[in-house]
Amino acid sequence: MTTRIPNVLSIAGTDPSGGAGIMADLKTFGALGAYGCGVVTAVVAQNTQGVEAVGLLTPDQVRTQIENLLADVRIDAIKIGMLGSAAVIETVADALEAHPEVPWRVLDPVMVASSGDRLLDEDAVDALRSRLVPTADVITPNLAEAAVLLDLPEPPPEPTEDLAARLAQLGAGVMLKGGHGTGDSSEDILLVGGDVTHLSAPRIATRNTHGTGCTLSAAMAALRPQRDGWAEATRDAKDYLTQALAASERLDVGAGTGHGPVHHFHAWW
Numbered sequence: 350m351t352t353r354i355p356n357v358l359s360i361a362g363t364d365p366s367g368g369a370g371i372m373a374d375l376k377t378f379g380a381l382g383a384y385g386c387g388v389v390t391a392v393v394a395q396n397t398q399g400v401e402a403v404g405l406l407t408p409d410q411v412r413t414q415i416e417n418l419l420a421d422v423r424i425d426a427i428k429i430g431m432l433g434s435a436a437v438i439e440t441v442a443d444a445l446e447a448h449p450e451v452p453w454r455v456l457d458p459v460m461v462a463s464s465g466d467r468l469l470d471e472d473a474v475d476a477l478r479s480r481l482v483p484t485a486d487v488i489t490p491n492l493a494e495a496a497v498l499l500d501l502p503e504p505p506p507e508p509t510e511d512l513a514a515r516l517a518q519l520g521a522g523v524m525l526k527g528g529h530g531t532g533d534s535s536e537d538i539l540l541v542g543g544d545v546t547h548l549s550a551p552r553i554a555t556r557n558t559h560g561t562g563c564t565l566s567a568a569m570a571a572l573r574p575q576r577d578g579w580a581e582a583t584r585d586a587k588d589y590l591t592q593a594l595a596a597s598e599r600l601d602v603g604a605g606t607g608h609g610p611v612h613h614f615h616a617w618w
């Protein structure tokens with residue numbers, strides 16, 4: 350645990366509507382006492398209704414941003430989000446292997462937006478599984494992403510310890526998210542270093558769920574340098590997200606027919 354203000358890096362795609370991607374990550378870092386840095390991997394035309402277009406940056410463009418940043422700024426934790434292609438996954442994996450000094454790494458295996466639009470090439474899953482997952486401390490799949498990572502025919506209905514254990518065999522700790530269920534509570538399972546933690550929160554009745562996965566993984570990265578372990582950091586990250594969901598109706602973003610953002614600065618305004 351550090352007492353200095355942590356510098357936390359998001360490597361992710363953009364969301365001009367500010368609810369997901371690198372925009373959400375930087376808001377989350379700021380709200381949770383971390384100084385935010387960002388490396389852009391993709392320029393995504395999206396809003397609360399869905400994704401209109403995806404423009405991937407080249408591996409060289411991503412590599413140069415990472416190397417230039419790390420040559421100057423001490424990074425205390427990294428959150429990795431949308432990468433888009435196998436080539437960019439290889440580039441980020443190489444960069445992380447070359448920088449073992451970055452202590453904490455959270456990987457959100459972003460594949461598909463809640464609108465159904467693809468954010469990762471289909472042929473990139475192997476590279477994600479074999480090159481990037483083993484470089485992470487914790488991966489944060491939702492149930493659909495867990496099914497793809499484990500080659501299951503369809504997403505399981507809810508997170509289970511068995512599913513988390515099978516994901517952990519890919520080489521990282523696991524925060525298996527159950528946000529897409531329908532019960533009264535929203536249940537996740539954290540499995541790190543053989544320790545299982547069940548995380549439960551009341552399910553908030555709102556359409557403003559755009560960027561919940563981005564916000565959760567960013568909060569874990571922001572809090573890990575400020576807490577004693579992943580269990581404490583993840584519990585506090587989920588509490589922050591639950592409050593941001595509960596306060597989201599105070600925002601007025603989008604036409605109201607899509608999925609709006611959570612309120613990242615609910616504690617201030």
Ligand SMILES: Nc1ncnc2c1ncn2[C@@H]1O[C@H](COP(=O)(O)OP(=O)(O)O)[C@@H](O)[C@H]1O
Nearest residue numbers: 491526527528529535536551552553561562565
């Ligand atoms: N309506 C909700 N109320 C409370 N928590 C939620 C709700 N929707 C999602 N969550 C929580 O948000 C986090 C992200 O989960 P999920 O929505 O499954 O991820 P993703 O955005 O990657 O699909 C999890 O901790 C999940 O339990």
Ligand SMILES: Cc1ncc(COP(=O)(O)OP(=O)(O)O)c(N)n1
Nearest residue numbers: 362369370462463559560561562563
């Ligand atoms: C640029 C970008 N990255 C990730 C996502 C997916 O965000 P997520 O938190 O999983 O939330 P939904 O979009 O699924 O609601 C994204 N949309 N854009």
